[in-house]
Amino acid sequence: MxxxxxxxxxxxxxxxxxxxxxxxxxxxxxxxxxxxxxxxxxxxxxxxIDRSPVASIRDATLPGVATVPVTVGRHMPPATKGRPYRIEVDDARTTFQVVFFRGSADMHMRTLPPGARRILSGKAELYDGVAQMPHPDHVLSEGETLPAYEPVxxxxxxxxxxxxxxxxxxxxxxxxxxxxxxxxxxxxxxxxxxxxxxxxxxxxxxxxxxxxPEFPARQRLAYDELLAHQLTLALARASDRRRKGIVTEGNGRLRRKVLAALPYVPTAAQQRAVEEIAADMAEPRRMNRLLQGDVGSGKTLVALMALLTAAEAGGQAVMMAPTEILARQHAESLRPLADAAGVVLELLTGRDKGRERQAKLDALAAGDIAILVGTHAVFQRDVAFADLRLAVIDEQHRFGVRQRLLLGEKNAATDVLVMTATPIPRSLALTQYGDMDLSVLDEKPPGRTPVVTATVPVARMDDVVAKLRAAISEGRQAYWVCPLVEESEAADLASAEERFRALRSALGEAIVGLVHGQMPPAEKDAAMARFVAGKTSVLVATTVIEVGVNVPNASIMVIERAETFGLAQLHQLRGRVGRGRAASTCLLMYRAPLGETAEARLRILRETEDGFRISEEDLQLRGAGDVIGTAQSGLPRFRVADLERQAGLMALASRDARALLAADPKLENPRGQAARLLLWLTEQDRALRLLSVG
Structure with a gap:
């Protein structure tokens, strides 16, 4: 290159x-x-700034910016130090004053000599009935011009x-x-x-x-940025497709055992996703697929089918979760099904130490463990597989493009399946995952009860606690999520501990538990375990619980100060209930009065449980960076393109980039050569390296 x-x-x-x-x-x-x-x-x-000239300051709307041709009159230097320097000027109809608070008399004489014609432009205001222009932005001699509209x-x-x-x-x-x-x-x-x-x-x-953003010139420049971005992703995808994978073809014997053990029939969407993944794994190129499904759409079963396909082919598979709680939960929900299939499944987290850890590593290296479930700790240098065919990443956004590449380097031929429970609007899915193939689970499995969502002002806290007391006496369990305090973990913690104390005194010491982000992992797991086992009935939590926790008996979700949360987050939290047979409720408690956006957010949640619709609305309300959380999203920072207002351009750029590369994979034709210039111009030259690798 x-x-x-x-x-x-x-x-x-x-x-x-x-x-x-x-x-x-x-x-x-x-x-x-x-x-x-x-x-x-x-x-x-x-x-x-509108700088179109007027004949007289009287024709301008004051206070405001005025551009006026004038004849300079007398100078009035201040009598005492610290007072302003004034100059009288005449326009076509009246006299007004130019006022300076700094600068020497010599300088003002040079800029505005008495008797000279000048054009003045700046903010003017009325002061005791006389117009004044303090420190004009522009002082032009005759013949000089200003743009009628000055860009800011x-x-x-x-x-x-x-x-x-x-x-x-x-x-x-x-x-x-x-x-x-x-x-x-x-x-x-x-x-x-x-x-x-x-x-x-x-x-x-x-x-x-x-x-x-709709102005044709701006639209074109935004499109240039999006096209460069999508060309980069399309080149990454094409180079990925040229990467040799391992042909992993199962015979279905293990998957059939699991299906026979299930108490229900998978949805059509699940069956479709399972087939797409199996077909990908059987190809000689490396799979790079995103499995996108709403809360409770049954992603875990689809992932298990993929893990079993690897085992059927005599290989190994790994499933990674962002937190220890989640890794444990995946292991617990998958183990009975793995047992039914007669497959060895092990859990590896940062907590495994010493001899125990070594024994697991030896078993992995020998190929005795078919499926490994773990946190990102499985990435460490000393973890070696006998024959790793598939990595499933339960992503929750904490796993950006960079980590996907890292995984690719560790096992260049391993098939990758990333799962996300956040339904991402199509335009953003293209931005973040344009290098991947997409499988979408857009149906809910049978047996999930709809969640009734209601909004309650914080002022009615006592009624909510009373309802909770009644529900607990009937043997039900509830989550109580504390508000998100502006970026401060200490304040989040204080609000959670305060609520925890108040609920304990209202409902009884033994039945209220607490989890928050700053607890040592062992305490957090213990508190979760007590709740899962039904020893505590109410779990007070900061947002640690939004991710994947599964307690079928929990049927009430109270979210305090719901207006401080984003739509996608509220939707995720609500997804923690409605997992069992009992009718479930989600109470969104808010502090009145609500702002317009907050009100719209809570209204959308009451109206729908469809995560995809919610994510589209969220994009409209909050903007792209927030929906994904810019910090860890790996979202590119575009200079011109506006992902909220120009979402349609992204889909267009994605189609265009793929079509261009299909017709000219090496970018050698005239348009391809021009596209190379665009990639240089937008500093996407990494993409050009992919061409030279190809």
């Missing part, structure tokens, strides 16, 4: 090569994620608008003539401008419409 094409060099030069930028300013620019001139091109204006850029302390605008103009002058990488038919259909024209139009909006 050759280096960056020469015609792009000017866009990747040092910032100091742009007009008006020295080392100090370049450092400040870094706060805006701007390192080279190319970054400035993709830093679009976030607003604008994001700034950082110490960086002025003038400096950024000047630097952007400098960067725009460097844009070379580039061949077109977008499909011409799509360009024509959307009415999109060419790349260089789009940049110029986006940086010189002629009104508020030019700032909207």
């Amino acid at each position: 050759s280096g960056r094409p020469e015609r792009l060099f000017p866009l990747f030069a040092a910032l100091e090569t742009l007009p008006g930028i020295g080392p100090k300013t370049a450092k400040l620019m870094a706060n805006l994620r701007v390192a080279v001139p190319k970054d400035l091109l993709f830093t679009l204006p976030t607003g604008g 850029y994001p700034l950082t302390a110490g960086l002025s608008a003038k400096v950024v605008t000047k630097a952007v103009e400098g960067a725009l002058k460097r844009v070379p003539d580039l061949p077109e990488w977008i499909d011409p038919a799509l360009m024509a259909e959307r009415g999109w401008p060419a790349f260089a024209d789009a940049l110029r139009a986006a940086h010189h909006p002629d009104g508020a419409a030019g700032l909207a």
Whole structure:
């Protein structure tokens, strides 16, 4: 792979090569994620100021920005130090004042000499009936012009608008003539401008419409980013597909035993997913598949079928969960089924130490353990398999693209199945998992009771506790989730402990348990175990329990201050109940008055249990980064593209990227060569390395 094409060099030069930028300013620019001139091109204006001129300050709406041609009148220096310097000016109809709080008399004389014609533009206001303009933004001599609509850029302390605008103009002058990488038919259909024209139009909006995501120039630039991103994922997918896998073909004998032992028939969606996975495993290339299913759609059974396929073929399989509680739970729910099939299943967590751990490692290396369930501890260097065919990752978002790649390096040919219980909107699934094939479980297995969801103001806490007391006396169990305090674990903890004490005094010492994120794992597991065994009836918790906990007898979920949680999280929490035969309830307690978004959130939850609909609504309400939780999402940070408002473009870019590579897998044709330039331009050159590996 050759280096960056020469015609792009000017866009990747040092910032100091742009007009008006020295080392100090370049450092400040870094706060805006701007390192080279190319970054400035993709830093679009976030607003604008109307600078269209008026004949007189009287024609402007005050207070507001006015642009007025004037004749400079007399200067009125301050009589005492610390008072403002005033200059009278005449426009076509009236006299008003320009006011300065800093600067020397000499300087003001030079800028605004009496008798001269100038154009002033800045914020003006009425003061005792007289218009004043303190520190005009612009003072122009006759013949100089201002754009009628001045773009406003994001700034950082110490960086002025003038400096950024000047630097952007400098960067725009460097844009070379580039061949077109977008499909011409799509360009024509959307009415999109060419790349260089789009940049110029986006940086010189002629009104508020030019700032909207729907503005053709902005749409085109957003599409460029999304296309580069999807090309990268499509190349990763293509290179993945060229990676040799192991042909893993089972004969069905173990799977049949498990199906015979089940008290129900799998749903059509489960059967379809099982077949897709088995077909993938039988291919000579490596599987990279995402199994997406809503709370309670039966992902575990589908995963078990895949694990058994590996065992039938004489290989081994591993299932990994993000936490120890979950790993234990998976092991407990899978063990009886593995026993029915006559397969050895073992659990390995960070808690296994010394001799016990060594014995498990020896058995793994010898091939005596067919299925290993564990936390990410199974990644450690000393864990070796005799013949690992499949890794199932129960992801809960804590397992990003990077870790998937790491797993690939450890066992380059191992098939990978990632499970997620968060129904992700289609557009985001493409962003995060565009390199994977998708299986979706969109039906609920029989026997799950619908959950009745109700909202209750916090003021009615006593009624809720009374209801709880009645339910407990009938032998039912409940979760009580404490509010999420702003980013502070200590405060989360305090609120949980306070609620724990209050409920114990109301309901009785012995029947209320507590789990929170800062407990030592052993205590947390013990508290969970007491609740699972029915020794405690109420479990007070911070959100530790949102992930995968299964207690069929728990039929009440109280979420305190529900308005502080996101939709997807509330949906996950609600999914903890409704797992048994009893009618289940979820109480969303809120503090009045509710904001508009919070109200919409709680309303959607009352209306539907469909996780996919909830996730689409969540995307609308909160935005992409929040839905996935930007920090661990591995979501790319786009400069122009707006995933909420331009979700449709992502699906389009995904189709387009795959079609382009299907027609030109090495990107050698004219459009392919142009696409290479786009990848260089958006710094997705990792993708180009995938081409050279191919």
